[in-house]
Amino acid sequence: xxxxxxxxxxxxxxxxxxxxxxxxxxxxxxxxxxxxxxxxxxxxxxxxxxxxxxxxxxxxxxxxxxxxxxxxxxxxxxxxxxxxxxxxxxxxxxxxxxxxxxxxxxxxxxxxxxxxxxxxxxxxxxxxxxxxxxxxxxxxxxxxxxxxxxxxxxxxxxxxxxxxxxxxxxxxxxxxxxxxxxxxxxxxxxxxxxxx
Amino acid sequence: xxxxxxxxxxxxxxxxxxxxxxxxxxxxxxxxxxxxxxxxxxxxxxxxxxxxxxxxxxxxxxxxxxxxxxxxxxxxxxxxxxxxxxxxxxxxxxxxxxxxxxxxxxxxxxxxxxxxxxxxxxxxxxxxxxxxxxxxxxxxxxxxxxxxxxxxxxxxxxxxxxxxxxxxxxxxxxxxxxxxxxxxxxxxxxxxxxxx
DNA sequence: TGTACATCAGTGAACGCGCGTTCACTGATGTAC
DNA sequence: TGTACATCAGTGAACGCGCGTTCACTGATGTAC
Numbered sequence: 001x002x003x004x005x006x007x008x009x010x011x012x013x014x015x016x017x018x019x020x021x022x023x024x025x026x027x028x029x030x031x032x033x034x035x036x037x038x039x040x041x042x043x044x045x046x047x048x049x050x051x052x053x054x055x056x057x058x059x060x061x062x063x064x065x066x067x068x069x070x071x072x073x074x075x076x077x078x079x080x081x082x083x084x085x086x087x088x089x090x091x092x093x094x095x096x097x098x099x100x101x102x103x104x105x106x107x108x109x110x111x112x113x114x115x116x117x118x119x120x121x122x123x124x125x126x127x128x129x130x131x132x133x134x135x136x137x138x139x140x141x142x143x144x145x146x147x148x149x150x151x152x153x154x155x156x157x158x159x160x161x162x163x164x165x166x167x168x169x170x171x172x173x174x175x176x177x178x179x180x181x182x183x184x185x186x187x188x189x190x191x192x193x194x195x196x
Numbered sequence: 197x198x199x200x201x202x203x204x205x206x207x208x209x210x211x212x213x214x215x216x217x218x219x220x221x222x223x224x225x226x227x228x229x230x231x232x233x234x235x236x237x238x239x240x241x242x243x244x245x246x247x248x249x250x251x252x253x254x255x256x257x258x259x260x261x262x263x264x265x266x267x268x269x270x271x272x273x274x275x276x277x278x279x280x281x282x283x284x285x286x287x288x289x290x291x292x293x294x295x296x297x298x299x300x301x302x303x304x305x306x307x308x309x310x311x312x313x314x315x316x317x318x319x320x321x322x323x324x325x326x327x328x329x330x331x332x333x334x335x336x337x338x339x340x341x342x343x344x345x346x347x348x349x350x351x352x353x354x355x356x357x358x359x360x361x362x363x364x365x366x367x368x369x370x371x372x373x374x375x376x377x378x379x380x381x382x383x384x385x386x387x388x389x390x391x392x
Numbered sequence: 393t394g395t396a397c398a399t400c401a402g403t404g405a406a407c408g409c410g411c412g413t414t415c416a417c418t419g420a421t422g423t424a425c
Numbered sequence: 426t427g428t429a430c431a432t433c434a435g436t437g438a439a440c441g442c443g444c445g446t447t448c449a450c451t452g453a454t455g456t457a458c
Binding site: 410 | 443447
């Protein structure tokens with residue numbers, strides 16, 4: 001990688017878009033730098049002008065994907081009427097996004113370990129989890145749930161993540177009305193956190 | 197693969213044990229037939245006397261691992277006092293097992309798609325899910341929860357699966373008392389399914 | 393305006409690797425007469 | 426008991442592949458004087 005010219009950033013982005021296309025087609029495990037090069041009309045060595053190595057491409061991709069999930073979750077909160085509903089909305093939006101972008105979702109979680117090391121650190125600014133934690137904090141402030149916001153956020157996230165993962169992997173091809181079951185699960189979970 | 201001699205089954209099992217050892221060490225994605233051969237003291241072509249191809253090794257491994265998870269879940273039900281507690285016990289045992297055998301767990305879910313296609317089919321006899329479904333059915337019969345047993349079983353499984361997956365992947369290295377949070381989550385979930 | 397030079401984006405060829413699988417084979421053991 | 430043959434478990438060498446990465450290079454474009 002040399003010093004960047006003016007079109008450097010754009011080319012970089014184009015390469016990432018090709019890489020994402022290939023991930024969507026073949027899954028992240030089969031992504032190959034050579035094929036990204038082929039599909040972008042570059043020779044393989046050329047990509048080293050834009051990324052220091054293959055892992056950097058995958059990392060950049062995962063970061064962009066996380067941004068998209070964050071945006072989708074943010075949108076799901078628009079016009080939400082109550083803090084209780086907000087938590088359910090985030091959960092169902094999470095699963096819906098995973099179902100709509102399965103390869104993106106799997107890429108994200110195969111690559112992106114959290115940098116957060118304990119609850120004493122604040123979660124990353126624009127991370128999906130920060131939205132859930134925010135909603136949990138407001139829900140508790142509103143008296144809709146009891147318990148620590150971290151616990152509630154973790155619970156909602158776990159449930160949503162489990163439903164998403166199962167539907168994408170183990171239960172792929174299983175014929176059921178997952179949307180209804182997922183909503184029932186999240187409703188029950190939050191009801192179970194209601195103050196006694 | 198020719199017709200089997202008397203020690204065939206034992207050798208097969210030994211090969212699987214070596215393969216499992218390698219999966220534990222390096223993860224399932226890096227498992228290589230050549231290395232299994234090397235570690236078992238065979239030449240690579242010899243393995244074809246015992247398995248038709250590499251995938252068959254992985255499949256056999258995943259099936260054995262599923263059996264172990266099933267056994268661990270079965271054990272968690274021993275001496276359980278109520279149907280409500282049984283559901284929580286299954287969930288926590290599921291997560292505990294995943295934490296104790298992370299590579300086994302990840303192998304299972306990277307390979308083993310469910311053969312079940314809808315709720316009208318019964319779940320596989322000795323499958324982990326059949327235990328959860330059984331517990332959910334009994335819990336409803338006992339009036340501890342309301343709703344369809346499939347929904348309740350799916351909810352518990354999803355939550356447990358999400359917690360396990362997050363702890364093994366995204367939250368690996370995150371310092372928290374997951375056992376407490378997991379139990380709180382499962383308690384809340386089942387409380388949320390209590391009859392109104 | 394012309395020319396020498398530096399920088400730029402990009403390349404073809406090669407390195408070295410490990411993989412799953414197939415092939416033709418070997419030497420030891422068991423069996424039939 | 427000896428011998429011819431079949432079966433068995435296992436092997437070394439090779440096939441053909443795709444991978445990430447490095448290297449020495451080229452030809453086009455920009456810049457300084």
